[in-house]
Amino acid sequence: MEEPQNISDAGVTAPDNSAVNAALLSQQARRRRARLRFSVAVMAALILTGWLASRLLLPDVPKPVLSAKPAPSHPAIAARWARLAPMQRDYESDELIAGDSLAALLARAGIDGVEADAALDALRTEFDPRKLNIGQKVRIFKEWPSDGVADSKAKRFAGFDFIPEPRQRLMVRRTGHLSFDVVKQVRPLSERFFFTDTLISSSVYEAARGGGMSPNLVVELIRLFSFSIDFQRDMREGDQLEVLYTRRFDENNQLAEEGDIIFAALTNRGKRYAYWRLAHDDGSHAYYDENGRSVQRLLMKTPVDGARLSSRFGMRRHPILGYTRLHRGLDFAAPRGTPIYAAGSGTIVALGRNGDYGKYIRIRHRNGYETAYAHLNGYARRLKKGAQVKQGQIIGYVGATGLATGPHLHYEVLRHKKPVNPRDLDVPPERALDATELEKLRNAQTAIGARINALATNDNRLRSLPRRNLSAAQNR
Numbered sequence: 001m002e003e004p005q006n007i008s009d010a011g012v013t014a015p016d017n018s019a020v021n022a023a024l025l026s027q028q029a030r031r032r033r034a035r036l037r038f039s040v041a042v043m044a045a046l047i048l049t050g051w052l053a054s055r056l057l058l059p060d061v062p063k064p065v066l067s068a069k070p071a072p073s074h075p076a077i078a079a080r081w082a083r084l085a086p087m088q089r090d091y092e093s094d095e096l097i098a099g100d101s102l103a104a105l106l107a108r109a110g111i112d113g114v115e116a117d118a119a120l121d122a123l124r125t126e127f128d129p130r131k132l133n134i135g136q137k138v139r140i141f142k143e144w145p146s147d148g149v150a151d152s153k154a155k156r157f158a159g160f161d162f163i164p165e166p167r168q169r170l171m172v173r174r175t176g177h178l179s180f181d182v183v184k185q186v187r188p189l190s191e192r193f194f195f196t197d198t199l200i201s202s203s204v205y206e207a208a209r210g211g212g213m214s215p216n217l218v219v220e221l222i223r224l225f226s227f228s229i230d231f232q233r234d235m236r237e238g239d240q241l242e243v244l245y246t247r248r249f250d251e252n253n254q255l256a257e258e259g260d261i262i263f264a265a266l267t268n269r270g271k272r273y274a275y276w277r278l279a280h281d282d283g284s285h286a287y288y289d290e291n292g293r294s295v296q297r298l299l300m301k302t303p304v305d306g307a308r309l310s311s312r313f314g315m316r317r318h319p320i321l322g323y324t325r326l327h328r329g330l331d332f333a334a335p336r337g338t339p340i341y342a343a344g345s346g347t348i349v350a351l352g353r354n355g356d357y358g359k360y361i362r363i364r365h366r367n368g369y370e371t372a373y374a375h376l377n378g379y380a381r382r383l384k385k386g387a388q389v390k391q392g393q394i395i396g397y398v399g400a401t402g403l404a405t406g407p408h409l410h411y412e413v414l415r416h417k418k419p420v421n422p423r424d425l426d427v428p429p430e431r432a433l434d435a436t437e438l439e440k441l442r443n444a445q446t447a448i449g450a451r452i453n454a455l456a457t458n459d460n461r462l463r464s465l466p467r468r469n470l471s472a473a474q475n476r
C-alpha cells in the first residue's frame with residue numbers, strides 16, 4: 001500500500017541537473033533586483049525625511065505682507081502652526097468706558113494697530129463691535145513660546161474674548177501671522193432657585209432687596225402685585241412677602257443673569273395674594289392665582305410710579321374754579337416729567353390739546369373700557385393717534401398743562417363712555433386658562449410648593465415664618 005506513494009514523491013523531489021542550474025540562476029537575479037529596490041526605497045525615504053525635517057525645524061520666516069488684510073489661513077496650515085509653536089498664554093481684563101471702542105481698548109492694552117485691525121476684521125464677520133455697551137468686560141490674551149521667558153518682548157497678541165450675552169462667548173483667536181478667526185461658544189447656564197420669606201417693615205422694595213433679589217426683579221415683583229394691591233394705600237407694617245425666584249450661573253459658578261419670579265405671595269392685612277408663573281405653549285408666560293385667574297388685569301391700578309394720590313373720585317370743590325363739581329377721575333401728584341404708563345393695552349383714540357385737560361391722551365381698551373390721561377407735560381416720542389400701545393408702555397410725562405394748580409396726572413377710567421371710579425373697578429382678568437392649561441397650572445403649583453418646602457427647610461429656617469397655604473394645590 002505504501003510503495004506507489006513513495007515512487008510518485010521521488011518524481012517530484014529529484015529533478016535533473018540542468019533544471020537545478022536554471023533555478024539557481026533565476027534565484028540570484030531575483031535577489032539582486034530586490035536589493036536594488038530596497039536601496040532605492042531607503043534613499044528616497046532619507047531624502048523625504050531630510051526635506052520634512054528642514055521644513056519643520058527651520059524657523060518659519062513670515063513672508064512679506066502685501067496686503068493689510070491677508071486672506072484667512074487654511075485650517076490645515078493653522079493647525080500646523082499651532083503644533084509647531086506650543087505657546088503659553090495669559091490675559092489681562094479691561095472694560096469699555098464711556099466714549100470707548102474695542103479698538104481703543106486694544107490700543108490701551110498695547111496691541112499693535114495692524115494686528116488689532118486684523119483681529120477686529122475677523123470679529124466683524126460674526127459680530128458688530130459697535131453693539132457693545134459701556135462696562136462690557138473684554139479679556140485680551142498674550143502668548144509666548146513655552147520654553148521662552150515671559151517678558152514683554154517675547155509676548156505677542158493672541159486674541160481676545162468677551163461675553164456679549166449671558167449664553168454666548170465670542171473668541172477671536174490668532175491663527176497665524178496677521179490672521180485671526182472667530183469662535184462662537186454657547187455657555188451652558190444652570191438655573192438655581194432661591195426662596196425668600198420675610199416680614200415687610202418699610203416697603204416691599206426693601207423687603208425684597210433684603211431677601212437678595214436684584215433691583216430689576218423687584219420692579220417686576222411690584223408690577224405683579226400692582227394689579228391687586230395699591231402700595232400707597234394698602235401696605236401695613238408686618239405684611240409678609242414670600243418669593244421663589246431663579247438666577248442663572250455659568251460653569252465657573254459666576255452669576256450670569258437674573259432669572260424669573262416663579263412664585264410670589266404677599267400677605268397684606270391678613271389677606272394672602274399668591275401668584276404662580278405658568279409658561280404657555282407659544283413661549284409667553286403669565287402669572288395666575290390659585291384658581292387659574294390671570295394676575296394681569298385689563299387695567300393697572302396706578303398708571304404712574306412713585307406718585308401720591310392727591311384727589312379722589314367724586315364730588316369736590318374745584319381748587320381753581322371754586323365751585324363743587326364731580327371729579328371724574330383720580331389725581332396723582334408727581335414731579336414734572338415722571339413717566340406715565342398705559343394702564344392697559346389698546347389703541348390711542350385721542351392725543352393732543354383738549355381744553356382744561358391740557359395735553360391729553362385717551363386709550364380705547366377691550367370690553368368697552370377707555371382710559372384718559374390729562375395735564376401732561378409731553379407725549380412719548382413717535383406716539384400718534386391710532387397707534388397701538390401695550391400695558392405698561394410709557395405714553396407721556398406728568399405736567400401741569402390746561403387747568404392745573406401744579407404738576408399732577410389726572411387719570412380717568414370710562415366704561416361705555418361713562419366715568420367710573422378706578423378704585424372701585426373690578427376689571428376682568430387679561431386672560432383665562434382652558435382646561436389643559438389649568439391642569440398644567442395645578443402641576444406647576446404642586447412642583448413649586450415642594451421646591452419651596454425643600455428650600456425653606458434647608459436654608460431659610462431662621463427667617464422662615466409659619467407658612468399658610470404655601471401651595472394651593474397641596475391643600476386641595
Ligand SMILES: [Zn+2]
Pocket residue numbers: 311327329330331409410411
Ligand atoms: Zn383731576
